[in-house]
Amino acid sequence: MATIKATCPSCGDVDLGPRQVRAHVVEAIEDSESRRTYAFTCTTCGDEVIKLADEDTIRLLSSAGVRVERTPVPAEAREPHRGRPINYDDVLDLVLWLESHDQIAEAMALSSGR
């Protein structure tokens, strides 16, 4: 079993097994914006230590047997988007439009049981 050397800010170097280290990658659309961390509970002081990592470190931890959890980018984030994002005025316009269209408001009131 591989021994992983990590550094606790309070205790200095500690030796850990692969199951004592957790690696996490939160993927972003641009790979350079992905957030990579690894974490462990210090075997000396018991503190939870979380550190930023680069892809090489994650790859090294993975090859040492550390399970790497990846949070992928939601598929809708990769969809092409056209037009500008909606803003407060758009929402307000929608509310005003709904208020002026009584049939929709009545149908919604009926379906909600009011």
Ligand SMILES: [Zn+2]
């Ligand atoms: Zn410590």
